[in-house]
Amino acid sequence: MENEKRIRAFLSERFPAFDETFDRAEDLSLVVDSLGLFDLLEFVEREFNVDVPTEEFSPQKFSSIDRILEFIDQLQAHS
Amino acid sequence: MIDRINSLPQTPYGPAAVKGYDADRSSPAVDATFLKASTALSSAVTGFIASAYCRVLALLLKIPNTAWLTRDHRVFFGLAVLGLFLITPRFLILGQFAFSRFVLGHSAARPDFTGWPYLPVIIAPLVLAALVTFSFGTAARLASLVSLSLLGGLAFGYLDVASLLAFVAFATVCFAVIRLPISRLTAAFILCALTLTLTLVTSWWLAGTAIAAMAAFQTPLIPMVWYSAYEHKGQRRPLTFQRFVPYLYGRFFAGPVMTYGDMFASVSGERLAEVRFGGIKALYVAAVASIVAAGTDLLLREFRLDELTGLPLLIASYAGYVGMYCKIVVAFNTVTGILRLFGLPVRDSFNYWLLARTPNEHWQRWNLLFREWVITFVFFPIMRAKRWLFAAIMSALIVSGALHLIPAAMSSQWTVYHTTIEVSYWIINGLAIYFVIKIPGRFPRLISALGVRDNLAWSIIGIVLTSSFYSILYGMRASGNWTDLVDYCERLVTSVL
Numbered sequence: 001m002e003n004e005k006r007i008r009a010f011l012s013e014r015f016p017a018f019d020e021t022f023d024r025a026e027d028l029s030l031v032v033d034s035l036g037l038f039d040l041l042e043f044v045e046r047e048f049n050v051d052v053p054t055e056e057f058s059p060q061k062f063s064s065i066d067r068i069l070e071f072i073d074q075l076q077a078h079s
Numbered sequence: 080m081i082d083r084i085n086s087l088p089q090t091p092y093g094p095a096a097v098k099g100y101d102a103d104r105s106s107p108a109v110d111a112t113f114l115k116a117s118t119a120l121s122s123a124v125t126g127f128i129a130s131a132y133c134r135v136l137a138l139l140l141k142i143p144n145t146a147w148l149t150r151d152h153r154v155f156f157g158l159a160v161l162g163l164f165l166i167t168p169r170f171l172i173l174g175q176f177a178f179s180r181f182v183l184g185h186s187a188a189r190p191d192f193t194g195w196p197y198l199p200v201i202i203a204p205l206v207l208a209a210l211v212t213f214s215f216g217t218a219a220r221l222a223s224l225v226s227l228s229l230l231g232g233l234a235f236g237y238l239d240v241a242s243l244l245a246f247v248a249f250a251t252v253c254f255a256v257i258r259l260p261i262s263r264l265t266a267a268f269i270l271c272a273l274t275l276t277l278t279l280v281t282s283w284w285l286a287g288t289a290i291a292a293m294a295a296f297q298t299p300l301i302p303m304v305w306y307s308a309y310e311h312k313g314q315r316r317p318l319t320f321q322r323f324v325p326y327l328y329g330r331f332f333a334g335p336v337m338t339y340g341d342m343f344a345s346v347s348g349e350r351l352a353e354v355r356f357g358g359i360k361a362l363y364v365a366a367v368a369s370i371v372a373a374g375t376d377l378l379l380r381e382f383r384l385d386e387l388t389g390l391p392l393l394i395a396s397y398a399g400y401v402g403m404y405c406k407i408v409v410a411f412n413t414v415t416g417i418l419r420l421f422g423l424p425v426r427d428s429f430n431y432w433l434l435a436r437t438p439n440e441h442w443q444r445w446n447l448l449f450r451e452w453v454i455t456f457v458f459f460p461i462m463r464a465k466r467w468l469f470a471a472i473m474s475a476l477i478v479s480g481a482l483h484l485i486p487a488a489m490s491s492q493w494t495v496y497h498t499t500i501e502v503s504y505w506i507i508n509g510l511a512i513y514f515v516i517k518i519p520g521r522f523p524r525l526i527s528a529l530g531v532r533d534n535l536a537w538s539i540i541g542i543v544l545t546s547s548f549y550s551i552l553y554g555m556r557a558s559g560n561w562t563d564l565v566d567y568c569e570r571l572v573t574s575v576l
Contacts, residue, residue, distance in 0.1 A: 034454050058451070
């Protein structure tokens with residue numbers, strides 16, 4: 001829950017098209033552009049203290065809040 | 080009987096022995112118009128059947144979110160009713176051809192269904208097969224799909240034995256390379272070289288075969304074989320040959336870029352029902368796009384780009400742009416829809432692309448799975464290593480352009496002009512994307528004062544400007560030489576000024 005709040009706070013601040021009405025499973029592909037995707041990745045690495053290996057990166061893993069949380073869980077489990 | 084058929088007047092589609100075909104209407108021009116009109120409307124029927132099936136399925140499986148279906152259902156129903164009266168001649172022509180060739184052994188000319196829309200001929204038997212194999216297991220459904228499409232392709236001349244052998248040889252070599260104990264990157268580059276070799280071989284030595292006719296769709300195989308190498312080498316989804324071949328097979332029918340993992344993810348129960356529902360939706364969208372593409376083709380035959388000026392020229396260019404993109408939607412969504420009907424969870428390739436407000440958004444809505452590959456393997460590594468935004472954007476667009484250009488460059492009609500105009504197209508796109516990212520950052524106060532973000536009026540202006548941008552680019556690409564290009568620009572600009 002705490003992780004979700006942090007992600008939502010970042011998305012609201014960085015992407016004007018994002019608001020609180022977004023569902024956890026809702027598609028973020030029109031909100032987060034390619035550059036935004038890169039910023040989101042850096043945010044995840046910095047904020048959750050994880051390292052995303054280049055070969056693990058895929059836009060699909062950042063396509064919804066649910067998927068981002070799942071990806072963070074995976075990275076934390078492996079670190 | 081054979082003598083009687085041989086004595087009948089011949090049409091481009093065989094003997095004129097079916098209702099709706101008489102000797103007086105056998106000139107190619109009349110036949111082509113007749114065929115296009117009937118196929119456009121029979122697409123509506125296909126769409127209507129798809130939407131009806133979709134509703135029943137949604138009701139039975141209690142699947143929500145059918146608002147998109149209700150929205151345009153009435154117009155579609157009207158077209159569907161009209162289409163019912165016109166669908167019959169097309170299938171009679173097909174039936175008559177099949178009967179005379181395969182039952183009577185008569186050498187009738189193959190019906191020419193190469194025009195738009197071509198949807199009903201391809202999907203009608205496959206949708207039927209999907210319903211018949213509804214309760215089968217995944218492997219049996221996939222085997223049925225591949226066998227039926229092979230048989231259908233061979234029967235109607237979309238495929239030939241030489242093409243099939245070339246394809247199987249290509250898939251076998253790719254599979255062997257992926258299994259070699261080499262690094263992922265090395266495997267990926269060898270696979271790129273193999274795909275380019277396939278394009279060369281089919282263009283030069285297999286000219287006239289089905290696989291050569293599909294050469295334009297071969298270089299986008301690169302993302303697919305690349306994904307395969309990465310997925311297999313990552314040990315997340317080891318490849319099997321019996322899955323690898325059908326995975327690549329769809330691409331030969333101008334299918335979308337897919338990942339191996341998406342296509343063969345295991346689905347069952349309610350999720351399987353949702354996947355099938357998504358299949359009907361994809362076919363429904365393809366049917367609508369098919370009608371739009373046929374409509375724009377007819378429109379541009381009446382209102383030619385080289386005869387218009389000013390706003391009418393811009394509108395005609397818009398029609399051309401929409402028509403061209405709709406044809407790609409038809410091809411991709413047909414493959415996606417059929418695969419989903421057979422229970423394979425393939426993702427969408429488009430997201431309401433006509434509503435893009437900027438060139439950046441256009442590429443966020445268009446060919447999504449190809450974009451994902453470019454972002455993952457071109458844009459992201461450059462940004463990660465050097466944070467060079469301009470280089471990352473331009474490299475992504477140049478790689479995309481190269482994959483589109485290579486097959487076309489094999490054509491004997493290809494000239495320096497074509498190369499220049501195509502390269503310019505991708506560079507202009509890259510620059511547009513870069514400036515759309517950079518300009519708001521340079522003028523934050525102005526952007527804030529104008530209220531550009533989250534404002535309906537600005538969204539509409541954005542859609543109009545982006546559509547105009549791609550319409551003009553379409554018009555420029557449609558010009559055959561430098562003189563025509565200059566003439567197009569002059570006619571567009573002078574009238575406005």
